[in-house]
Amino acid sequence: QVCARSGTSRLRGEDALRRHCATTGRDGHYRIEGLFGVPHVVNAAAPGFAPVMFMRGTGPRRHQVPLRPGAELRDIDLRLEGGGIEVHGVVEDMSGGFVEGAELTYGGLFAGTGMAFTSSGPDGVFSLWVRPGRVSLRAEADGYTTGGDTGPAPGHQFELRLMPEA
Numbered sequence: 001q002v003c004a005r006s007g008t009s010r011l012r013g014e015d016a017l018r019r020h021c022a023t024t025g026r027d028g029h030y031r032i033e034g035l036f037g038v039p040h041v042v043n044a045a046a047p048g049f050a051p052v053m054f055m056r057g058t059g060p061r062r063h064q065v066p067l068r069p070g071a072e073l074r075d076i077d078l079r080l081e082g083g084g085i086e087v088h089g090v091v092e093d094m095s096g097g098f099v100e101g102a103e104l105t106y107g108g109l110f111a112g113t114g115m116a117f118t119s120s121g122p123d124g125v126f127s128l129w130v131r132p133g134r135v136s137l138r139a140e141a142d143g144y145t146t147g148g149d150t151g152p153a154p155g156h157q158f159e160l161r162l163m164p165e166a
Contacts, residue, residue: 004040037069043115049080051114084129089158091120098124102141
């Protein structure tokens with residue numbers, strides 16, 4: 001899976017947070033459509049691998065892919081690294097009920113890793129492939145505040161509790 005997310009403050013609200021993803025073909029090629037003509041951060045993840053972030057050149061914006069309106073970019077290539085660890089967990093609301101469809105995020109620029117994404121199932125359960133070590137996960141769902149959990153991978157059963165919005 002390859003995902004792009006806005007890397008600029010020029011977008012607001014849902015547009016700034018929305019990620020656009022594509023599944024690669026057998027040959028590794030992918031195409032992500034519907035992106036705004038602003039810089040984006042591109043990440044790739046797959047079972048068995050540690051997620052990676054696209055980087056080019058040097059400098060503070062080397063992680064951003066500069067998209068322009070109406071343009072098509074090629075050669076945004078990412079190489080997955082082995083050694084990913086599968087972590088498991090559950091997303092619940094504060095009353096102990098399960099939260100289906102919560103969007104979970106791992107990693108990112110501030111964590112110094114590529115990002116990986118998944119959603120919780122009907123029973124709130126999820127799994128995600130991450131780098132070994134100390135892992136922080138974040139969960140977001142409509143109608144709830146954001147929640148998180150941190151622990152070692154492997155070995156930690158993640159429990160993310162979300163509070164209903166008031």
